[in-house]
Amino acid sequence: MPDLSSIRALTFDVFGTVVDWRGTIIEEGKTWEIDLDWAALADGWRAGYQPAMQRVRSGELGWTRLDDLHRMILDGLLPAFGLNGLSEERLDHLNRVWHRLRPWPDALEGLTRLKQKYIIAPLSNGNLSLLTNMAKHAGLSWDCILSAELARHYKPDPEAYLTACRLLDLPPEQVLMVAAHEGDLRAAASVGMRTAYVHRPLEYGPEHPKPWPAETFDLMAQDFVHLAALSEET
Amino acid sequence: MPDLSSIRALTFDVFGTVVDWRGTIIEEGKTWEIDLDWAALADGWRAGYQPAMQRVRSGELGWTRLDDLHRMILDGLLPAFGLNGLSEERLDHLNRVWHRLRPWPDALEGLTRLKQKYIIAPLSNGNLSLLTNMAKHAGLSWDCILSAELARHYKPDPEAYLTACRLLDLPPEQVLMVAAHEGDLRAAASVGMRTAYVHRPLEYGPEHPKPWPAETFDLMAQDFVHLAALSEET
Numbered sequence: 001m002p003d004l005s006s007i008r009a010l011t012f013d014v015f016g017t018v019v020d021w022r023g024t025i026i027e028e029g030k031t032w033e034i035d036l037d038w039a040a041l042a043d044g045w046r047a048g049y050q051p052a053m054q055r056v057r058s059g060e061l062g063w064t065r066l067d068d069l070h071r072m073i074l075d076g077l078l079p080a081f082g083l084n085g086l087s088e089e090r091l092d093h094l095n096r097v098w099h100r101l102r103p104w105p106d107a108l109e110g111l112t113r114l115k116q117k118y119i120i121a122p123l124s125n126g127n128l129s130l131l132t133n134m135a136k137h138a139g140l141s142w143d144c145i146l147s148a149e150l151a152r153h154y155k156p157d158p159e160a161y162l163t164a165c166r167l168l169d170l171p172p173e174q175v176l177m178v179a180a181h182e183g184d185l186r187a188a189a190s191v192g193m194r195t196a197y198v199h200r201p202l203e204y205g206p207e208h209p210k211p212w213p214a215e216t217f218d219l220m221a222q223d224f225v226h227l228a229a230l231s232e233e234t
Numbered sequence: 235m236p237d238l239s240s241i242r243a244l245t246f247d248v249f250g251t252v253v254d255w256r257g258t259i260i261e262e263g264k265t266w267e268i269d270l271d272w273a274a275l276a277d278g279w280r281a282g283y284q285p286a287m288q289r290v291r292s293g294e295l296g297w298t299r300l301d302d303l304h305r306m307i308l309d310g311l312l313p314a315f316g317l318n319g320l321s322e323e324r325l326d327h328l329n330r331v332w333h334r335l336r337p338w339p340d341a342l343e344g345l346t347r348l349k350q351k352y353i354i355a356p357l358s359n360g361n362l363s364l365l366t367n368m369a370k371h372a373g374l375s376w377d378c379i380l381s382a383e384l385a386r387h388y389k390p391d392p393e394a395y396l397t398a399c400r401l402l403d404l405p406p407e408q409v410l411m412v413a414a415h416e417g418d419l420r421a422a423a424s425v426g427m428r429t430a431y432v433h434r435p436l437e438y439g440p441e442h443p444k445p446w447p448a449e450t451f452d453l454m455a456q457d458f459v460h461l462a463a464l465s466e467e468t
Binding site: 065067119121127128129131132133135136141142143144145149150167168169170 | 299301353355361362363365366367369370375376377378379383384401402403404
């Protein structure tokens with residue numbers, strides 16, 4: 001195992017890594033008592049995520065926080081899902097389901113253990129208020145909230161990672177990026193951060209399990225409790 | 235009492251309001267076993283605070299985080315206090331005493347109660363890493379860390395307050411600024427925030443007790459436990 005004794009802070013991808021966005025949207029959908037394929041809505045919503053951020057990266061859109069991108073994507077999905085009749089109040093509530101996402105079962109225990117030894121912070125494309133509300137709702141006790149919003153650059157742009165390290169006042173090699181997504185980790189490594197992969201095979205649902213990746217990172221963990229155990233060995 | 239039912243978040247001044255900077259520096263000084271007037275050092279250090287920020291506001295200095303301003307001020311004080319011989323390591327440790335400040339005795343209980351009902355965050359001239367380290371050291375469980383650093387404008391510049399409200403995604407009238415300093419509250423009110431004064435008569439030491447102010451703000455509290463009680467009435 002690589003020497004990670006100089007690590008001072010852990011930054012976490014959130015959607016898919018800390019919280020189960022797809023499962024939560026489906027679960028919350030059941031309480032709406034609307035005849036709707038909530039899994040398809042969740043998948044359609046998330047499918048619009050990368051293209052929407054790309055419009056910001058390309059300059060077609062000025063800086064736009066994720067809440068507003070989520071709403072633009074949702075608005076585009078309404079006709080296909082027969083949701084045109086929803087009131088503005090209900091649409092706004094639905095759009096904020098991303099503030100109410102449920103952590104994976106191992107996340108709270110793992111984070112509690114990791115917090116004993118390290119500064120822990122999200123480093124997500126979610127805006128600061130989204131991440132703050134989510135933490136309060138889910139009981140995630142971050143040491144601080146870091147977000148692409150603070151750099152006005154979405155991950156995997158290098159500015160998102162470098163701004164986080166600068167705000168932590170740590171050189172990138174003392175910060176460990178934790179994510180279930182290889183691209184996020186590759187981008188973090190390219191600015192000098194250390195990397196931990198956490199496997200979330202069910203992020204896209206039980207019908208589309210994700211295989212263990214071929215690529216390796218500094219740490220390879222089955223979940224957050226395993227990550228805590230690995231970090232306690234270093 | 236004014237109607238504060240629309241308040242969603244509380245932002246806190248930190249130095250003097252949440253933590254006792256002067257008392258902590260004197261206390262920590264005792265452990266140094268150096269014959270030194272630590273109260274005078276604390277007072278001299280703090281006396282350099284406003285002028286240093288003014289150099290940033292005026293443009294004489296580019297954006298400079300508070301850790302670095304603290305160090306510049308400290309370096310200027312070394313000869314008068316006979317501290318020129320300190321190693322760089324000890325100087326850096328001394329400079330970070332601002333990361334280790336002790337909360338006033340009522341602060342943790344008050345914040346715990348306020349957190350039940352509101353988003354709570356520091357809004358300090360301290361940089362984000364200083365505030366994050368302080369929170370971890372003192373057990374302050376903020377929902378997120380807000381700082382003048384995120385606006386690159388020191389309070390009382392309006393940008394510092396407006397950036398905090400924008401990041402919280404709240405209109406200023408839904409955010410209550412809490413401080414022991416009238417100027418901070420006046421500046422917050424001028425951008426539309428609500429204001430709570432908390433009395434810290436001993437901030438400048440027992441020889442210089444601060445009288446209760448003539449000016450009034452939306453809430454006037456004896457300490458954080460009193461502030462929590464007032465907020466529970468609204």
